[in-house]
Amino acid sequence: MKAKQAMKLMLIIPLAALAAACTTTDPDYCAVNLRSDLDGAMRTVETKLGSGCEYQFDGYFQSLLAIAEANPDKENRRAFSDHLMRVHEMGVISRRQAEGLYNRYFNVKFVSLQGDYNTCSQTCPIRKQVMSDMRAELHDKELGLLRASNDAPSFYRADTLLKETDLVLEATCRACLAGDVR
Amino acid sequence: MNPNPTTGHPARRYGALAALALAVWAFLSAATTQATTSSGPVVRLFPTTVLEDIRETGQVAEDMENNLQQIIHRLDMQQQLYTESLCQGADGDQGCERISKQLGATYLEMLEVMSDRLPEMERAVNSTRSSLEKRLRQELGQRTTPTSLQNTLLGEAGTAAAAQEDRPALRGRSGVRLSDRFKQYYDLVATSQSAPSQSLAVVASDIYLDMEEASLLISATQQEISRAALMEQLNQSFGMITPEMSAVVGGVKEILFGESAIDTPIASPPYAIGDAEFVSPLAM
Numbered sequence: 001m002k003a004k005q006a007m008k009l010m011l012i013i014p015l016a017a018l019a020a021a022c023t024t025t026d027p028d029y030c031a032v033n034l035r036s037d038l039d040g041a042m043r044t045v046e047t048k049l050g051s052g053c054e055y056q057f058d059g060y061f062q063s064l065l066a067i068a069e070a071n072p073d074k075e076n077r078r079a080f081s082d083h084l085m086r087v088h089e090m091g092v093i094s095r096r097q098a099e100g101l102y103n104r105y106f107n108v109k110f111v112s113l114q115g116d117y118n119t120c121s122q123t124c125p126i127r128k129q130v131m132s133d134m135r136a137e138l139h140d141k142e143l144g145l146l147r148a149s150n151d152a153p154s155f156y157r158a159d160t161l162l163k164e165t166d167l168v169l170e171a172t173c174r175a176c177l178a179g180d181v182r
Numbered sequence: 183m184n185p186n187p188t189t190g191h192p193a194r195r196y197g198a199l200a201a202l203a204l205a206v207w208a209f210l211s212a213a214t215t216q217a218t219t220s221s222g223p224v225v226r227l228f229p230t231t232v233l234e235d236i237r238e239t240g241q242v243a244e245d246m247e248n249n250l251q252q253i254i255h256r257l258d259m260q261q262q263l264y265t266e267s268l269c270q271g272a273d274g275d276q277g278c279e280r281i282s283k284q285l286g287a288t289y290l291e292m293l294e295v296m297s298d299r300l301p302e303m304e305r306a307v308n309s310t311r312s313s314l315e316k317r318l319r320q321e322l323g324q325r326t327t328p329t330s331l332q333n334t335l336l337g338e339a340g341t342a343a344a345a346q347e348d349r350p351a352l353r354g355r356s357g358v359r360l361s362d363r364f365k366q367y368y369d370l371v372a373t374s375q376s377a378p379s380q381s382l383a384v385v386a387s388d389i390y391l392d393m394e395e396a397s398l399l400i401s402a403t404q405q406e407i408s409r410a411a412l413m414e415q416l417n418q419s420f421g422m423i424t425p426e427m428s429a430v431v432g433g434v435k436e437i438l439f440g441e442s443a444i445d446t447p448i449a450s451p452p453y454a455i456g457d458a459e460f461v462s463p464l465a466m
Contacts, residue, residue, distance in 0.1 A: 074460075077460055077462070078460050078462070081460075081462035081463065081464055084464060085463065085464065098464055099464045099465075099466070102462055102464035102465065103464065103465065103466050106462065107462075107465050107466060108336065109332055109333075109336065109465075109466045110332065111466070113328045113329070113331070113332050114328055114329050114332075114466075115327055115328040115329060116327050116329070117327060118323065118324050118325065118326065118327060119322060119323050119324075119326050119327065119328055119331055120319070120323035120324055122327070122328060123328045123331075124323070130328075157336075161332070161335055161336060164335050164381075164383075164384045165331070165332070165335060167384060167387050167388060167391070168322065168331070168335065168383050168384060168387045170387070170391065171318055171386070171387030171388075171390045171391050172318050172319070172322040172323045172387065173323075174315075174390075174391075174394070175314075175315045175316075175318035175319040175322075175323055175390065176319055176323040176324075178315055178319070179315075179319045179323070
């Protein structure tokens, strides 16, 4: 009889613990109403991310971008960089994801134009897709660089880089193709 | 004090020599450091052979323009006279017939000059295109990764903005005379040899695509010339101005004088970024 009770307890305790854990990732708990102070909002987000709301990361990130957009400042770039570093250190996202997000929104360079193989073999076969991805990325840079960070020169530089890449890839890929034909 | 350190007291002489050696070493180290930091992957798109091709194509284009300019001007005048005299549809008017025949004769003259000059032009353009094609394939296609291509365009060395301030802005693929365009190309690349090679990738691409287009136009024009000449010889008997004549003259003007201008610059110096830029540890 005692053994039966002990068995029951052994089952109940983990279940109770699991239930308690579930309450911390309750959607209501993870839903936050972020205010206009970007630093404060980032701290709130980090707290939530550290207590079971990791799955909300993308949504939080977009909310933070919206706050930055409403309060444009050159320092916002740095704030996002620091935030992404902290979130990475918390183990919510990988270093690669942190880099990808930062560069997509706040760097002149394009994440969509990356690779370690040569241009003829890596980029030319999918040139149209690469250009389309770069155009989509420019929209994100418009949000990150221009609207959130008030950094028009960097955004226009990215815009120029996109146009130059289009021209250079068109010429280079034609030259690659001509070489293949011969 | 002895002004010449090599002829003074041995101890002082060695001291002076040591100081000199130290200075030379310091200078060389500084130069090496500078070369290392400012070079990055070297992209050689404009070796002397390509430059020579560009210069020669410009020369050939200039010769052709000089030969055609007067004729085309005359054609324009005759066309204007024909239009202003309301000759369109005025069959049987002797004056109009005379203008029309003169126009046809000038048109034939233009075709003859073109037929003489185009092969040389075609050879020069193809030569430039072919040498650039090879360099683009080797330097940007095979020796460059997408990542380094991006760095090349952005100018990782950081001195691009200063070096490019003096460069003439290119007008892309139209809007200026062919020979002037080649002069611009030549000046642009010839005076930039000591500067970082970043935006030369854009210049090379621009010239190459331009040459491809010119080559196709020249080839198409050549194919049309003999047929057009034959047609015009027949038309001379009837004194007609055909739409074909206008089209051919328009095509020639477009190739040589860039008259259907689109003012969008394709290659222009990239933007400069301020010195106090925030660099994230996450940045690529």
